[in-house]
Amino acid sequence: MKLTVNGTEHEIDVEPEMPLLWVLRDVLGLTGTKYGCGIAQCGACTVHVDGVAVQSCQVAVGDVAGAVTTIEGLGTPQAPHPVQAAWIEHQVAQCGYCQSGQIMTAAALLAETPTPDDRQIDDAFWGNLCRCGTYPRIRAAVSAAARKLQEG
Structure with a gap:
């Protein structure tokens, strides 16, 4: 196939x-x-x-x-996707294991909802677990990526 x-x-x-x-x-x-x-x-x-x-x-x-x-x-080291850049800027990852799934969820959310509020972000991430508990940084990074995408 x-x-x-x-x-x-x-x-x-x-x-x-x-x-x-x-x-x-x-x-x-x-x-x-x-x-x-x-x-x-x-x-x-x-x-x-x-x-x-x-x-x-x-x-x-x-x-x-x-x-x-x-x-x-999604992006490259030379040209990261805005979500990847925001993840680095906000130092989201600790152990990093869940982060690729978190980033992919964030990118899909922002493609569908360009300016999500905190509740929409939290709702979108209900199925993504982070054992390190970086949820506040995830929310901040998603919001920052949304602003960056709006700026063009």
């Missing part, structure tokens, strides 16, 4: 029931997307399918009809 990830089309030979997470990590070698719980309760595996945030541990690759974007495809 064919799968477009980060703008590149891949021909993959896997069972259609294989979770997208394992295709990304084990078949394509894109390890920025993390395995956290395997039951869609932590958000560490969040990626975008056609711009919509999904938890890749619960999506069968055979059900993916659109383009997938992972943390590796």
Whole structure:
């Protein structure tokens, strides 16, 4: 089957029931997307399918009809996405394990809701757990990224 990830089309030979997470990590070698719980309760595996945030541990690759974007495809070290830049500026990450999922959730939120208030941010992140408890910094970074995106 064919799968477009980060703008590149891949021909993959896997069972259609294989979770997208394992295709990304084990078949394509894109390890920025993390395995956290395997039951869609932590958000560490969040990626975008056609711009919509999904938890890749619960999506069968055979059900993916659109383009997938992972943390590796969101920005680059030379040109980070505004959310990634805000994460650095606000020093969100502590252990960092959940951060790729957090960033992907933030980018999807801002694409849909360009100027979210605190409640909208909190609601969007209900399924993303951070064991380090950086939620106030996550909220601040999302707000800063929203302002940056509005400035153009």
